[in-house]
Structures are given as C-alpha cells and as structure tokens.
Amino acid sequence: MFIPHRSEKLEQAFAALSANYRGIDIDLYAICRDRRANSPVMAGDFMTSIGVPNHAGASHGNPTFTLFKYNDVKMVLQDAATFTSGFMAKGFGSFFSADGLIILAMDGDPHRAARGLLQPVFSPQAVLPWKTAIEQQIRDEFILPLVPNKRADLLDFGLYFPIRVIYGLIGFPNDALGNFYEYAAMGLSILAGPQLDPAKEAESRERAMKATNTLYDAVMELVKRRRAEGAPGDDLVCRLLRAEFEGRKLDDHEITTFARSMVAAGGETTTRTFSSVMTLLLQRPELLERVRNDRTLVSKLIDEAVRYEPTSTVKIRQAARDVEIRGVTIPKGAMVQCVVASANRDEEIFDNSDTFDIDRRPKPSFTFGFGPHMCIGQYVAKMELSIAVNAVLDLFPNVRLDPDRPAPVIAGSMLRGASSIPVIWD
Numbered sequence: 001m002f003i004p005h006r007s008e009k010l011e012q013a014f015a016a017l018s019a020n021y022r023g024i025d026i027d028l029y030a031i032c033r034d035r036r037a038n039s040p041v042m043a044g045d046f047m048t049s050i051g052v053p054n055h056a057g058a059s060h061g062n063p064t065f066t067l068f069k070y071n072d073v074k075m076v077l078q079d080a081a082t083f084t085s086g087f088m089a090k091g092f093g094s095f096f097s098a099d100g101l102i103i104l105a106m107d108g109d110p111h112r113a114a115r116g117l118l119q120p121v122f123s124p125q126a127v128l129p130w131k132t133a134i135e136q137q138i139r140d141e142f143i144l145p146l147v148p149n150k151r152a153d154l155l156d157f158g159l160y161f162p163i164r165v166i167y168g169l170i171g172f173p174n175d176a177l178g179n180f181y182e183y184a185a186m187g188l189s190i191l192a193g194p195q196l197d198p199a200k201e202a203e204s205r206e207r208a209m210k211a212t213n214t215l216y217d218a219v220m221e222l223v224k225r226r227r228a229e230g231a232p233g234d235d236l237v238c239r240l241l242r243a244e245f246e247g248r249k250l251d252d253h254e255i256t257t258f259a260r261s262m263v264a265a266g267g268e269t270t271t272r273t274f275s276s277v278m279t280l281l282l283q284r285p286e287l288l289e290r291v292r293n294d295r296t297l298v299s300k301l302i303d304e305a306v307r308y309e310p311t312s313t314v315k316i317r318q319a320a321r322d323v324e325i326r327g328v329t330i331p332k333g334a335m336v337q338c339v340v341a342s343a344n345r346d347e348e349i350f351d352n353s354d355t356f357d358i359d360r361r362p363k364p365s366f367t368f369g370f371g372p373h374m375c376i377g378q379y380v381a382k383m384e385l386s387i388a389v390n391a392v393l394d395l396f397p398n399v400r401l402d403p404d405r406p407a408p409v410i411a412g413s414m415l416r417g418a419s420s421i422p423v424i425w426d
C-alpha cells in the first residue's frame with residue numbers, strides 16, 4: 001500500500017502562509033458587526049487596516065471601497081460585467097502565467113468559455129466516479145494507520161490529504177508523492193508571494209516564480225504524456241484533454257496552467273475548512289454525539305461551518321464603471337473588497353447570525369464565492385470534507401478533544417483556520 005510522507009517544507013510553507021495573512025489581533029466579527037450597523041459601505045481598504053497584504057495585488061493606486069452587507073456582496077459577486085476580476089492577472093496572477101488558463105482572473109466571454117469547458121468536468125455527477133478513490137486515499141492512507149495511536153493532531157493529516165487528493169485527480173502516478181508535497185509547498189509560497197514589506201516582497205516573488213516554473217514543468221510533462229497516449233483515463237488531465245465547448249478544445253499550455261493552479265486553489269483551502277469544521281464540532285460535545293449517531297447531518301455541519309467560519313474572509317473585484325451602493329459612489333477603476341466573513345453573518349439574512357446552528361434554514365453563504373466565479377471545485381471539496389469527517393468519526397471511537405493539550409483556536413484575519421487540533425479516542 002502507498003505510504004504517505006511528511007514534508008517539513010510543506011509544514012513550514014503552510015505556517016508561513018498563515019502568518020502572512022494572520023493580520024493584527026482583532027475581533028474580526030465584532031468589527032464587522034459594527035461596520036454592518038454603522039458604515040456598511042466603507043471608503044477605504046479594510047484588508048490593510050487589519051494588517052494583511054492585499055493578496056490580489058490589487059489597488060494599483062486606485063481608490064478602495066469595502067462592503068460588509070450580504071446583499072451588497074451578493075450583488076457584486078453576481079454582476080461580473082460591472083465588477084471584474086481581470087486585475088488579478090497583474091497582481092496575484094502574475095505568479096502564474098498570464099497567458100495561461102488562470103480562470104480566476106478572466107472576465108466576460110473568455111471566462112464564460114473557460115467555465116463551459118471546465119464545468120462538466122467538475123459537476124456533481126462528474127465528480128462522483130472519483131469518490132471511491134478519494135475515500136480510499138483519505139481513510140486508508142491517512143486515517144486508518146493512526147487508529148492504534150489513540151491520539152493525534154488532526155492537522156497532521158489535514159494538511160496532507162487535500163494535496164494527495166488533487167495529486168490523484170490530476171493523474172500523477174502514486175510513487176512520486178514525496179515530490180508532490182514539495183511542489184505543494186512551492187504552491188503555498190506562490191500564495192504567500194504578496195507581502196506588506198516591499199523588501200520581503202521582492203524576495204518572496206523570486207521564490208514564488210521559481211516554484212511556479214518547477215510546478216509547470218512537472219504538470220506539462222504529464223499532459224504531454226497523456227496526450228501522446230490518447231487521453232484514455234478518467235483523471236483530470238485526460239478529461240481536460242477531451243473537453244470541448246462551442247467547438248474549442250484546450251491546448252497543453254492551458255491544461256498545464258489550469259491543473260497547476262488547482263494545487264493552490266484546492267489544497268490549503270480544504271485543509272483550513274477541515275480544521276474549522278472539526279474544531280466547531282469537537283468544541284460542542286452534544287452536537288458531536290448527534291452527528292456521530294446521525295451522519296445525514298454531516299452535510300449540514302459542513303454548510304454551517306463554512307458560513308460561520310469562511311476560510312478566506314475577503315474577495316476583491318474592480319468596478320468597470322461608476323456605481324452607487326447605499327448612496328456611496330464607487331468610481332470606475334476602484335477596487336471593491338467584499339467581506340465574506342461579514343456578509344455570512346448579516347443579521348438581516350441569518351437569524352442569530354453569530355450562533356453556530358446546523359439546524360438553521362439553509363441559505364447560500366459566500367465562502368465558495370457566488371455568481372460566475374463560484375468555486376468550480378466545491379463538489380470535490382465537499383466530498384473530501386464529508387469523507388474526512390465521517391472517517392474520523394468511524395475510525396476513532398469516541399473521538400474528543402485531548403484535555404491535556406491546548407484547545408484548538410480558529411484564528412486569522414484573512415485566512416482563517418485552526419493550526420492544531422489535538423484529539424484522543426478509546
């Protein structure tokens with residue numbers, strides 16, 4: 001059987017990324033509550049005010065506005081013609097290849113065409129055939145070997161399984177996973193590229209560019225091999241080689257740049273979400289008991305956890321024309337920060353919005369985005385999370401927080417999650 005590796009580089013890169021976006025110590029939700037009540041449309045840069053670098057490389061000297069209310073955030077994310085994403089190619093996206101398939105930084109027709117090609121590959125029905133392999137990876141490779149230990153830190157495998165899953169989805173062979181953790185560590189250094197300190201930024205940019213090129217070569221080699229074989233498999237690269245929309249197919253460079261971006265898009269996001277789901281569950285022994293005995297509640301648990309504790313607290317767009325929101329004029333070219341962490345707790349939309357309640361009436365939250373750019377990998381992410389939660393509950397009898405170790409804390413102003421979840425079981 002395949003034995004998972006540990007990677008010091010990956011653990012360091014994850015810790016460095018968390019530190020980069022941790023921001024100043026504030027009560028984020030209290031600040032957001034106040035803003036929703038008193039200045040729901042703020043003229044100013046919220047991210048800088050909480051001490052985190054602007055991860056989209058945004059602003060470029062343009063004025064910045066910040067939105068805190070659910071309906072405003074929803075309107076912005078939904079209207080991709082007025083609130084565009086192309087600016088990301090200059091900032092954050094420049095760590096990837098600007099001429100590649102960097103879907104996050106696309107607008108208009110090119111974005112619609114890219115979604116048309118990719119959506120069928122990631123639909124709920126399309127991801128279902130991947131379930132057995134993902135289950136095997138998470139349960140058998142990561143969780144089962146820990147059972148005799150009777151104690152663990154859930155992050156010891158929470159950091160690894162999403163990368164393992166993406167690695168398998170892309171179609172890399174099993175025997176090179178050690179390398180892939182190194183690549184994933186590089187992927188994280190790409191995300192940590194933007195820095196507040198300009199001196200650090202130059203150094204970090206150089207590291208990120210090296211990482212992005214190394215990853216490119218590894219994926220391109222695989223894409224070329226699969227194309228030469230006639231793309232026979234059900235893995236992502238083969239599916240992308242076969243994908244067609246309005247008579248257009250993807251070339252090797254597009255497939256490579258897209259598959260590479262998945263390491264960044266689907267790795268640490270899932271790790272952080274897993275950490276929040278498990279923390280919120282383990283902190284509530286009664287709920288833990290309920291979910292343990294009724295697994296139909298796992299999807300409600302995940303949906304409420306992503307509302308209550310979004311992994312990434314802010315999304316950014318740029319205004320393509322002058323717009324007025326709640327009497328505030330946002331001029332063409334201005335950057336618009338959408339505070340997802342605030343919108344997800346808007347009391348006008350969610351009753352008792354600061355209460356974690358898996359029984360609340362379901363309404364969309366914005367943790368997976370909204371509108372045309374909504375997370376294309378959300379069904380993969382939810383499948384992974386559900387498999388991981390169920391496996392922990394199945395395989396660790398009476399799992400609970402370790403009373404002799406520090407309790408987990410969900411922290412971070414921009415990227416939120418717990419960095420350690422020590423548990424014991426019978």
Ligand code: HEM
Nearest residue numbers: 103104265266269270273367368369373375376377380381
């Ligand atoms: C819990 C884990 C995840 C979270 C919280 C998350 C969150 C998000 C969000 C908020 C967006 C929208 C960004 C925007 O509007 O600017 C997004 C887009 C995207 N996500 Fe995820 N994601 C997760 C996992 C994944 C996974 C596992 C994959 C791939 C298998 C993935 C692939 C993507 C891609 C390709 C996009 C770009 C879509 C577009 O721009 O049209 N994500 N994600």
